[in-house]
Amino acid sequence: MRSLLAYCLDNIPKGYFSTYLIESLRLGECGALEIEIMSIKTQKALIINAKAIAFNEAIKIVIFHYRSYHYEKFRIGNKLFVYGSIQTESKNAHNKILINPKIVTEINTIKIIFKTRGINLNSLQKYISIESLLATNIGENYAKYIYEIFHPDIKFFKEYNIANSMPPNHIKAIKFIEIFLYIERLRSKKIRFQSKFQCNGNLHDFSKNLPFSLTKAQQNAINDIAMDLSSNIAARRVIMGDVGCGKTMVILASVILAYPQKSILMTPTSILAEQIYSEARKYLPSYIKIICITSSNSKKSDINADFIIGTQAILYKESDFSEFALVMTDEQHRFGTSVRTKLEKMLESKSATNTKKPHNLQFSATPIPRTMAMLQNNMLDFSFIKDLPFKKDITTYIIDKSGFSVLIARIKEEIALNNQVAIIYPKINEGVTDGISNYIAKRGNIPYMPLNEAKGYWEKNFNHVFSTYGKDKDKEEVLEQFRQTSGAILLATTMIEVGISLPRLTIIVIVGAERLGLASLHQLRGRVSRNGAKGYCYLYTNDTNNERLRRFSQTLSGFDIAELDLHYRNSGDLLDGIAQSGDNFNYFSIKDDIKILQEAKQRLDSIKNTNN
Numbered sequence: 105m106r107s108l109l110a111y112c113l114d115n116i117p118k119g120y121f122s123t124y125l126i127e128s129l130r131l132g133e134c135g136a137l138e139i140e141i142m143s144i145k146t147q148k149a150l151i152i153n154a155k156a157i158a159f160n161e162a163i164k165i166v167i168f169h170y171r172s173y174h175y176e177k178f179r180i181g182n183k184l185f186v187y188g189s190i191q192t193e194s195k196n197a198h199n200k201i202l203i204n205p206k207i208v209t210e211i212n213t214i215k216i217i218f219k220t221r222g223i224n225l226n227s228l229q230k231y232i233s234i235e236s237l238l239a240t241n242i243g244e245n246y247a248k249y250i251y252e253i254f255h256p257d258i259k260f261f262k263e264y265n266i267a268n269s270m271p272p273n274h275i276k277a278i279k280f281i282e283i284f285l286y287i288e289r290l291r292s293k294k295i296r297f298q299s300k301f302q303c304n305g306n307l308h309d310f311s312k313n314l315p316f317s318l319t320k321a322q323q324n325a326i327n328d329i330a331m332d333l334s335s336n337i338a339a340r341r342v343i344m345g346d347v348g349c350g351k352t353m354v355i356l357a358s359v360i361l362a363y364p365q366k367s368i369l370m371t372p373t374s375i376l377a378e379q380i381y382s383e384a385r386k387y388l389p390s391y392i393k394i395i396c397i398t399s400s401n402s403k404k405s406d407i408n409a410d411f412i413i414g415t416q417a418i419l420y421k422e423s424d425f426s427e428f429a430l431v432m433t434d435e436q437h438r439f440g441t442s443v444r445t446k447l448e449k450m451l452e453s454k455s456a457t458n459t460k461k462p463h464n465l466q467f468s469a470t471p472i473p474r475t476m477a478m479l480q481n482n483m484l485d486f487s488f489i490k491d492l493p494f495k496k497d498i499t500t501y502i503i504d505k506s507g508f509s510v511l512i513a514r515i516k517e518e519i520a521l522n523n524q525v526a527i528i529y530p531k532i533n534e535g536v537t538d539g540i541s542n543y544i545a546k547r548g549n550i551p552y553m554p555l556n557e558a559k560g561y562w563e564k565n566f567n568h569v570f571s572t573y574g575k576d577k578d579k580e581e582v583l584e585q586f587r588q589t590s591g592a593i594l595l596a597t598t599m600i601e602v603g604i605s606l607p608r609l610t611i612i613v614i615v616g617a618e619r620l621g622l623a624s625l626h627q628l629r630g631r632v633s634r635n636g637a638k639g640y641c642y643l644y645t646n647d648t649n650n651e652r653l654r655r656f657s658q659t660l661s662g663f664d665i666a667e668l669d670l671h672y673r674n675s676g677d678l679l680d681g682i683a684q685s686g687d688n689f690n691y692f693s694i695k696d697d698i699k700i701l702q703e704a705k706q707r708l709d710s711i712k713n714t715n716n
Contacts, residue, residue, distance in 0.1 A: 109240055109281045112232060112250055113690075116278060119217040121187055122261045123208045129159055129200050134189040134265055136211050137202070139163065141182045144175075152178050156200075163200045164193070177207055185211055214256040229255055241711050242281060249277035276700060279692045284704040286689070291708070294483045296337050297461040300452075301429035303333040305361040314353075314387065321491035322350055326357045328487045329465065333361050333430065338461035345489030346662035347469050347630025348496065352383055354489070355432060358465060359384070359411045363392060365429030368412045370447055372435050374398040375580055375604055380434070381413045397421065416443065418450075425450045432465045469630070470623050470662070490663065498632055498639040500657035502617075504648050511642055515593070515611060519566070522590035523610040523637070527562070528598060528628055529555035530616045552616040552646075555595050562593055571595040601627035607635045617643035618650045622669040626662055670695055 126135035139154040142162075152165035165186070167174055177184065188205030192198070208215075216225060232254045237247035252260050253274055263271040270278070307326070311318065318326070325343050332339035345351045359367045371377040381396040388394065388411070397414030412418065412428075431448050448464055466484075503511060515525050530552055555571060562569045568589050572582040574597055586594045587606060600606070601624055612632050617625060625643070633639030643653050655668055692700065 108232070108236055109242070109285055112254070113278070113282055113285065115218060115220070115223065115228070116691075117216045117253065118219045120256055120261055120264055121206070121215050121217070122258065122265070123185070123187055123211045123213050123215060124258055124261075125158065125211060126190070129156060129161060129163070129190055131190055131192055136185050136187050136208055137163075137205075138183065138185050139165070141178050141180050141184075143180060144178055146170075150174055150178070157183070161200065163202060165205060166201060166203045168204060185209070214258065214261050216254070216256065241707065242284060243707065245273075246277045246280050249274045250281065253278075275691070279697055279700050280704055282689055283692045283697070283701055284707065286692070287701075287704055287708055290483050294340075297459060299336055299338040299429075300460045300462055301362075301365045302336055303362045303365055303429055303463070305333075305363045307357055307360055309389065310357065310360045310387075316493070318353060319350065319489070319491040319493060321345075321489040322354055325354050325487040325489050326361075328485070329354070329358050330361050332465075332485070333358070333463050339463035339465065339485070340483075341464070341485040341487060342466045342468065343487045343489065345467075345469050346492065347627060348492055348634060349469065349489040350493050351434075351467050351469060351489060352380055353387070355380065355434065355467060356384055356387055358430060358432065359388065359392065362430040362463070363410060366410055366412075366427060367430040367432065368418065368425065368428050368447075369414075369432040369434060370418055371413065371415060371433075373599070374400065374415050375583060376434065377413050377415050378580065379605055384411060384413065419443070419446055426452065428462060430463045430465065432467065434467045435469065470627065470666075494636040496633045496636070496639065496660055498629060498641055498660055500629065500641040500643065502643045502645060502648050502650070502653050502657055504644070504646060507642075511613065511644075514640060515566075518610050518640075519591040519593070521610075522608070524586070524590075524592050524594065524606065524608045525611040525613070526594045526596060526600065526606065526609055526631060527558075527613040528596060528600070528615060529553075529558060530597075530619060552644075555597065558615075559595055562595060566593050568592040569595065572599070573597040574599040598624060598628065600631060604631065605634060606631050609634065609639075610637055611640045611642070613642040613644055615644045617653055618645045618647045622652065622656055622665050622672070625656055626665045629660075630662075 122134065123136040126133045126137055138157045140157055141152060141154050143153040145151050148168075150165075150167040150170040152167070154163050154165055155161070156163045165178070185208045186202060186205035187208045188202040191201045191203060193201055232251065234247060234251045237250055238244065240247070242250075253270070256264070260271070260274075269275070307330075325345075329339070329341065329343070332341055343351060343354055345354075355369060369380065371380065377396055377398055381394065384394050392411055393409045394411045394413065395409040397412060397418050399415065399417045433444055433447070444466070448462065452461060501507070518525060555573065559569070559571055568591060570582050570586040570589075570592060571594070572579040576582065579599070583594075583600075583604065583606075586592050587608075590608070594600075594606075598620065609632050612628055614620065614625065614628055620628075629641040632641060641657075643657065645653065647653075652668075652672055656665060659665060659668075
């Protein structure tokens with residue numbers, strides 16, 4: 105099945121031409137025509153006066169870049185068939201003309217033009233038969249359309265010629281077999297392994313002691329995980345939620361479900377690791393021993409714990425993790441495939457004969473488009489957390505320097521209420537005082553003032569101004585001081601976008617917003633209104649007419665923004681997990697062809713059920 109459909113996909117014709125005799129000499133008529141050569145002369149081009157025999161009308165042939173063999177073929181008195189499209193002279197519309205026509209020896213056929221030379225048409229057409237296509241189980245209609253692409257008749261050619269492209273049904277068939285084969289390959293990568301442990305921890309006491317109720321979506325995700333962990337098949341699940349959906353509680357519930365077996369969680373930053381560690385100590389039962397491993401304490405930490413939380417520093421611990429039942433990654437999209445694989449391998453059995461795997465859960469507060477989820481669902485199981493513990497009330501404004509005074513007034517109002525403000529600057533040469541000149545050199549367009557130059561203004565006009573950035577060795581301490589200070593302003597780079605909790609933050613200003621991806625903008629905006637208070641997001645930009653920012657400002661849903669992001673940025677490659685953007689399909693569109701995707705999945709499910 106694969107080889108035939110893949111062969112069809114690899115050899116989609118570049119074009120067609122018809123050697124059927126044309127029915128008239130109307131402008132645009134395309135096909136074969138029998139002519140008799142009346143005269144010939146050489147100028148910059150070869151000019152041949154001929155007679156269209158069937159119509160007894162004069163027609164001019166113009167051949168540019170002519171060769172010696174043209175003289176042989178177009179001798180006066182010769183009769184031959186040529187293929188081309190009827191045109192008219194610009195000076196006299198009554199004079200018919202053919203430019204660079206092809207000489208044909210066979211009429212009343214449709215010729216196929218392939219991208220690759222040397223294809224034997226007879227062999228190809230024998231191989232791509234209607235019977236062989238039906239045997240692939242793609243369905244009668246798609247089999248018929250693919251067959252017609254390689255066995256074109258005059259009806260097909262006329263449709264093709266009118267649009268100068270494949271007819272719509274045939275394009276759909278090509279898209280179908282491309283995504284059909286792709287999903288089939290994805291499913292072949294979904295290898296199931298036995299789990300190292302079947303876990304049946306009890307959540308009753310954990311849920312009862314929480315000072316709040318879990319949302320229905322959180323409960324559903326936890327139920328999915330409970331079923332996974334109790335199975336003898338190793339879990340492979342992605343828990344996808346929106347910013348502020350409460351996935352940390354789902355992580356902690358997973359630890360309880362795995363107990364008394366051990367769990368490990370890897371986070372992309374030490375700040376996030378410390379934050380989850382703090383919440384784990386607050387909400388998990390005291391009998392569960394918890395440790396946090398980051399680069400600053402990795403040498404001191406041991407792994408004698410029920411739950412380890414840490415950064416990639418975990419990967420460099422020379423310890424035996426083989427007795428751990430559950431491996432989790434938070435903000436999983438921030439880790440490469442190789443990093444996630446290395447962590448999982450650390451938890452595998454050291455015995456060469458034992459192929460059992462730990463359960464694997466991946467958490468993300470960066471939703472992906474529905475189409476992408478449908479594709480990835482062929483390799484992984486998904487749970488979605490769309491409910492929020494409370495409805496966020498955030499208004500997003502797009503402003504430039506003309507709106508700066510209004511922004512300052514709003515900031516003063518919020519500070520007077522003891523709320524907090526974050527101002528995010530482009531991440532450019534932290535610590536370098538002449539950042540603007542470097543920025544211009546790198547970007548080649550209008551710069552924004554970097555954090556280190558803007559700092560003076562804020563410190564002059566406001567009290568309690570804190571600043572930090574990604575490589576700041578004191579960033580954890582700065583953030584903690586900011587959290588504890590009422591009416592404070594934080595100047596930072598985008599390093600605060602990853603899961604950092606700032607409960608009293610009510611305003612975020614993102615400088616140079618048009619430079620950031622929609623996922624990053626959504627994560628940054630998600631730092632605001634974490635406790636349900638009214639929040640404000642200001643997108644400060646020199647491009648206030650930016651359509652992408654305008655559409656972003658109109659929704660708070662991460663799932664809607666994921667679809668919007670897909671509109672502006674193509675999908676990556678799910679098969680190797682390396683490419684994060686760019687389109688890996690030649691015909692199928694992740695953006696536009698979700699119905700074709702659904703149909704392909706249903707067809708493959710039907711084939712699987714029939715075979716079972």
